[in-house]
Amino acid sequence: MAGLIAPVARLIEEFSKLPGVGTKTAQRLTYHVLRASTDDARALAAALVAIKEEVAYCSICCNITEAGVDPCDICADPRRDASRICVVEEPLDVLAIERTGEFRGRYHVLHGAISPIDGIGPERLRVRELIARVEGGSGEVQEVILATNPNLEGEATAMYLADLLGPHVAAVTRIARGLPVGGDLEYADDVTLIRSLQGRRLVER
Amino acid sequence: MAGLIAPVARLIEEFSKLPGVGTKTAQRLTYHVLRASTDDARALAAALVAIKEEVAYCSICCNITEAGVDPCDICADPRRDASRICVVEEPLDVLAIERTGEFRGRYHVLHGAISPIDGIGPERLRVRELIARVEGGSGEVQEVILATNPNLEGEATAMYLADLLGPHVAAVTRIARGLPVGGDLEYADDVTLIRSLQGRRLVER
Numbered sequence: 001m002a003g004l005i006a007p008v009a010r011l012i013e014e015f016s017k018l019p020g021v022g023t024k025t026a027q028r029l030t031y032h033v034l035r036a037s038t039d040d041a042r043a044l045a046a047a048l049v050a051i052k053e054e055v056a057y058c059s060i061c062c063n064i065t066e067a068g069v070d071p072c073d074i075c076a077d078p079r080r081d082a083s084r085i086c087v088v089e090e091p092l093d094v095l096a097i098e099r100t101g102e103f104r105g106r107y108h109v110l111h112g113a114i115s116p117i118d119g120i121g122p123e124r125l126r127v128r129e130l131i132a133r134v135e136g137g138s139g140e141v142q143e144v145i146l147a148t149n150p151n152l153e154g155e156a157t158a159m160y161l162a163d164l165l166g167p168h169v170a171a172v173t174r175i176a177r178g179l180p181v182g183g184d185l186e187y188a189d190d191v192t193l194i195r196s197l198q199g200r201r202l203v204e205r
Numbered sequence: 206m207a208g209l210i211a212p213v214a215r216l217i218e219e220f221s222k223l224p225g226v227g228t229k230t231a232q233r234l235t236y237h238v239l240r241a242s243t244d245d246a247r248a249l250a251a252a253l254v255a256i257k258e259e260v261a262y263c264s265i266c267c268n269i270t271e272a273g274v275d276p277c278d279i280c281a282d283p284r285r286d287a288s289r290i291c292v293v294e295e296p297l298d299v300l301a302i303e304r305t306g307e308f309r310g311r312y313h314v315l316h317g318a319i320s321p322i323d324g325i326g327p328e329r330l331r332v333r334e335l336i337a338r339v340e341g342g343s344g345e346v347q348e349v350i351l352a353t354n355p356n357l358e359g360e361a362t363a364m365y366l367a368d369l370l371g372p373h374v375a376a377v378t379r380i381a382r383g384l385p386v387g388g389d390l391e392y393a394d395d396v397t398l399i400r401s402l403q404g405r406r407l408v409e410r
Contacts, residue, residue, distance in 0.1 A: 004300065005271045007259040011252040017245065019237050020230070027297055030256070032224050034269065034296075035316070038257045040222065045250035047216040051235070052243045054212040064239065066210045091239075092232055095209065111240070 008034070060133065062126040063109045064091045074106060081105040083142040087130065087161065089113050089149060097147065105145075108133065113153035114160055122160060130161070134168045143171040150177045213239070265338065267331040268314040269296045279311060286310040288347040292335065292366060294318050294354060302352065310350075313338065318358035319365055327365060335366070339373045348376040355382045355400075 004012070008030060015026035033041050058065045058072035065072035074080055074094075084105030088094055094107050110125040134141050144165050148154035162172045178196035179188055188196070209217070213235060220231035238246050263270045263277035270277035279285055279299075289310030293299055299312050315330040339346050349370050353359035367377045383401035384393055393401070 005260065005269060007252070007256045007271070008269065008296075011256045014249040014252040017249070018234055020233070025225070028225070029223055031295060031297060033253060033256060034260060041253045041257045044219040044222075045253040047212070047219040048238060048246045048250040048253075051212045051216045051238060052246045055210065055239060064210060064213065066212070090236060091213075092236060 061107045061109060062111065062129055063094055063107055079104075082140055084145065085130075085133065085141055085143070086145045086147050088147045089154065089157070093147065103145075105143075110148070110157065113148055113157040115153045115156075122157075125157070127161070127164070131164065131168075134165055141169055143173060144169050146172065146174045150175075266312045266314060267316065267334055268299055268312055284309075287345055289350065290335075290338065290346055290348070291350045291352050293352045294359065294362070298352065308350075310348075315353070315362065318353055318362040320358045320361075327362075330362070332366070332369070336369065336373075339370055346374055348378060349374050351377065351379045355380075 011030045011033065012023070012026045015021055015029045016023055018026075021029070033044075054067050055064050056067045056070060057063070058070055058075055060071045060075040063072050063074070081104050084103075085108050086097060086103055086105055087108045087110060088097070089110050089112060091109055094109060097103050097107075108126070108130045110127065110130070112120055112125050114120060114122055114125070130144075134144065144161070146158040146161055148157045148161075158174055162174070165172050176199050177192065178199050179185065179192060185193070216235045216238065217228070217231045220226055220234045221228055223231075226234070238249075259272050260269050261272045261275060262268070263275055263280055265276045265280040268277050268279070286309050289308075290313050291302060291308055291310055292313045292315060293302070294315050294317060296314055299314060302308050302312075313331070313335045315332065315335070317325055317330050319325060319327055319330070335349075339349065349366070351363040351366055353362045353366075363379055367379070370377050381404050382397065383404050384390065384397060390398070
């Protein structure tokens with residue numbers, strides 16, 4: 001930008017490369033850094049460098065792990081049920097499921113979802129590694145739970161994986177879609193309501 | 206956060222310190238950096254360090270300037286009218302006014318506005334430097350244009366400065382408040398409409 005001194009223009013440009021950060025936000029962040037202490041700026045810079053140096057990927061589940069820790073803590077834990085693999089799109093999804101304490105199996109992180117519009121096909125995801133786990137496990141894997149996001153890309157990915165994995169594993173399941181707990185039927189969108197009806201279950205009594 | 210590996214937790218924490226960045230956004234930014242190239246992460250880190258090392262403040266107008274360039278380009282430019290000082294809150298405001306090409310005087314950057322609610326009094330702003338310029342200029346400064354933001358803090362700052370500078374300078378002016386060009390009277394808020402009526406001018410013909 002004209003009139004901007006070089007180091008300021010440079011930081012604005014770098015911030016603008018982050019997702020969801022436009023020029024105005026990048027300017028605001030840059031002037032915040034200018035006003036903040038040098039220690040704060042250095043701490044952010046150091047964390048940025050560290051994350052690239054200290055993060056590795058688990059050779060089994062493809063989730064992120066600290067460099068030098070492979071397999072990751074979950075894959076290395078003998079108390080985790082190796083017969084169930086929960087397939088998710090991102091490392092944050094693992095965190096979300098772990099937070100519930102409901103799942104004691106293992107994970108597989110795809111690092112994305114199939115999205116033809118963005119040019120992302122299955123070969124860009126960690127699908128090969130998943131197939132290898134299921135096929136190579138000598139029948140150990142009994143169930144693959146497809147926990148990709150309930151949106152267009154996530155559904156497409158789930159359908160693709162269900163076709164691919166079907167012949168190799170006893171059960172391929174998909175997480176339920178329906179009304180969120182605490183939600184309101186009146187305000188639910190049509191697709192969610194349809195899914196919620198289709199997924200109805202007998203009330204146990 | 207539980208379950209997060211250290212370098213990831215650390216970058217999320219550092220991103221969260223930025224203004225307008227909550228935990229969810231910080232997580233999104235962090236996973237973006239994880240997926241981005243090491244070069245991109247390093248470039249942002251380097252820009253963060255550089256901005257603290259390569260940016261200084263002009264000893265005259267208090268605007269940012271490249272380290273070693275003091276006074277800044279505008280203050281050093283003999284073609285700029287030294288009899289008019291435009292007072293703004295932030296360096297970005299200088300850019301915005303420069304972009305118009307309408308103002309050929311000099312600037313003074315306060316680095317904030319008076320805001321009792323945030324504990325920011327005039328002593329936290331570059332007010333002393335402004336007084337010194339106006340008083341020390343041997344009558345050189347003819348007009349001080351108060352171009353602080355047209356909000357509560359900016360108006361308070363303008364009123365404070367008008368009182369303070371009045372005795373020392375021929376004219377203290379305030380930028381006009383009214384309907385933005387391209388705006389719509391029907392949708393204007395009441396205060397803007399009142400200001401717009403109060404600021405009416407004879408039509409020249």
